[in-house]
Amino acid sequence: MEQITLSKKMNLEGDVIVTESVLVNETGLLVHERLNCHSAIDYGFGTCRCQNHPTWMARTLTNSEWQSICAERGIEWVPNHSLNQMCYDQFGHTLPEIESFCETSYNVGANPLPHLRGLTMKQMGVELDVQYSCSTPYQNGWTLLHSRNDDGAHICELVHYDNGVATE
Secondary structure, X not given: XXXXXXXXXXXXXXXXXXXXXXXXXXXXXXXXXXXXXXXXHHHOXXXXXXXXXXXXXXXXXXHHHHHHHHHHHOOXXXXXXXXXXXXHHHHOOOHHHHHHXXXXXXXXXXXXXXXXXXXXXXXXXXXXXXXXXXXXEEOOEEEEEEEEEEOOEEEEEEEXXXXXXXXX
């Protein structure tokens, strides 16, 4: 999925401008973008220079939010299976954020796993029962967040298993 247009509007110059869309960004996350100012001069809608407010609003979506938008608008739902998206769906944070959290926790002598289990409970309503890694079933396979501290090497990786085969 590249970009799915949800709405368009004709500007004062007669050009059709996309005013709302969902796309997969360069990090593999679903992003909902919408025009925030319908008087933006840069897009030919009026005279607003958008000095005191953003012209566009964007927010990251979970797969379930994307599924709801598709159902609401009659669009065929295609789930996003990127590892970063799966991490966002499970924890409400991106993989680099989770990796940074784990590394920082280990650096200060704290165990990050109880907090990650709590994040999963908040996002998915499932508490993870693990000792050294976080894992939860994800659609057709298993997604595992391995987080360990081996002799000062802080390792945090997300691996998705489909039919027993690991994909990264």
